[in-house]
Amino acid sequence: MDTPFNITSVGFIDLLPDAICIVDETGRFVFVSSAFERIFGYPPHEVIGKPMINLVHPDDRANTLAIADDIMTGNPRINIENRYIRKDGEIAHIMWSARWSPENKVRIAVARDITNRKKAETVRSALYAISEAAHVAEDLQDLFERMHGIISTLLPAENFSIALHDAEQQSLNFAYHVDQHQQSSAVLQQSAEKLYAEIVSTHQPVLVCTNDRLTLPPRLQTVGNQHALCWLAVPLLAKNGTIGALFLRSYNDGSHYTEQDKELLRFVSVQIATAVERTQLYARLQHASQYDPLTDLPNRGLLFDRLRTSLARARRRQEMMAVLFLDLDRFKEVNDTLGHAAGDQLLQEVARRLKQCVRETDTVARIGGDEFVILIESMQQPDYASIVADKIHATLGQPLQLDEHVVHILSSIGIAHYPNDGESEQSLLDHADAAMYEQKQQRKKDTHFGEG
Incomplete structure (x- = not known):
């Protein structure tokens, strides 16, 4: 299409x-300088x-058209x-300025490529967001969701996974x-x-796309499936x-990842x-501060936190709850005759059996030595705590194999009901004790210890 007016110094324009x-006025290009090809x-x-x-x-089309209409009414726009x-x-990020030429019925615009500047700004924002997420994330799952959102600001991430390496099991587990x-992650x-x-052997990222699969090492040519365009x-x-890896995938109807x-x-x-x-370390420290290292049961501090929360809920809902205090x-005698290792093994087995006797919503805690506390929430029956205690007696009464020795466990259990036996954490524990x-x-009846 011929330009409807003369453009002088075109040679100089092409140097810009x-x-x-x-x-x-219909929105169609009638002239672009040489820089247009470099930018677009x-x-x-x-x-x-x-x-x-x-x-x-x-x-961005709706907003761009609205701005174009405004320019055509005689309002120049700068740095849009x-x-x-x-x-x-x-995607190219463009900063442009334009004005309307009423005598020639055209919009004249200057377009500057600011893509690199925008990418740098986005990366800086992403790094700041990652650092902030590490401090505010409640747990790993929360952190991974935040990471997904941050990565999405940098490049397409509709198909995003985080896998962590389990050094003990020597396996790769999808955490997100x-x-x-x-x-499913199993398919992938x-x-x-x-x-x-x-990436472990090279310490470098890897990009695998179907259109260049044959140029890849044989070990990577089978990566992906018929749906995947890029990994x-x-x-x-x-x-x-x-410690793991980030995985992004694009499919045949999606974006093509680049170098x-x-x-x-x-x-x-x-x-x-x-x-x-950092989040893993915090989780380990928090776990260590709240759980008994031998049995991995809640310790005294976490028990009191849960008991306090349970009491508040029971008051609000006018529900029954109970505390069981258990002693072996x-x-x-186990420690003295079979050794402390056997005693530790016994406590671990007791912890395992106790958890089998209660619901997931209840709490089994070890508060020291051979003393355990069971917190039973939201009881529907007044005698439910007694039913649980009988179940514990029966379960702990089953013989236990400790190496070559068979041990018979006996326990004493005290029960305190809320609100009849106390309305505070300590009063309930004291009554149950x-x-x-x-x-x-x-x-x-004496506890019997026999050899297997």
Whole structure:
């Protein structure tokens, strides 16, 4: 299409790093300078006569058209930012200024490519967000959800997984997994393990796409399936080695990941690995402060927290609840005759059996030595605590094998009901403790220890 007016010094215009664009009143290009191809990927002859709006990112089209209409009323606009889709499918961030030429019935615009600046700003924001997430995330799952959201600001992440390496089991476990085609992590496990082996050996991210599969090493040519277009795997490198990996997938109807995406994700993955390690360490420290190291049952501090919460809930809902105080009879004899290792083994088995006797909503805690407390919440029957106590007696009464020795466990259990036997944490525990001691004193049957 011929330009409807003379453009002077076109040779000088083509030397400008910014693109000069002229659009007629119907919104079609009538002229673009040479820089247009460098910025957008299209040579001038491919866009002349075509609607400008077709190049604008779909999410920005409505706003761009509104601004164009305003310019055509005689209001010049300076430093407007929006996104365009390049010929290669990549997004270009553009800052442009434009005015309307009423005598020529065209919009004249200058477009500057600010994609690199925008990417740098986005990466800085992402790094800050990752650091913040590491401090505010409640647990690993919360952290992974936050990481997914942050990665989504950098590149398409509709199909995103985080896998952590279990050093003890020597296995790769998906800790977080989202897939738009509902493919389970189990279906993707084999491909993930191949990619993980590659990034562990190279300490570098790996990009596998179907269109260049034959150029890959044979060990990677079978990665993916008929739906996958690209796999992007990035190691989570920590001080002591690789702790896991990030996996992104695109499908035939999705984005095509690039080498630039790989480098971008490699850069931020270092901060993500640090955030994961910090959250894992915090979780371990928190667990150690709340759980008994031998039995992995809640300790006294966590028991009081849960008892306090349970009491508040029982008052609010006017529900019944109970506390059982349990002590093993003649536990000292096991330590004295069979050794402390056998005593520890006995306590671990008791903990396991006690958890089998209660609901998941109840709490079994070890508060010291051979003393255990069971917190029973939301009781529907007044005698439910007694039923649980009978079940515990029966379960603990089953013989226990400790190496070559068979041990018969006997226990004393005291019960305190809320609100009849107390309305505070300590009063309920004191009542249950006193009831347990009374039962122990009255017990005439001795605990029998026999050899197997």
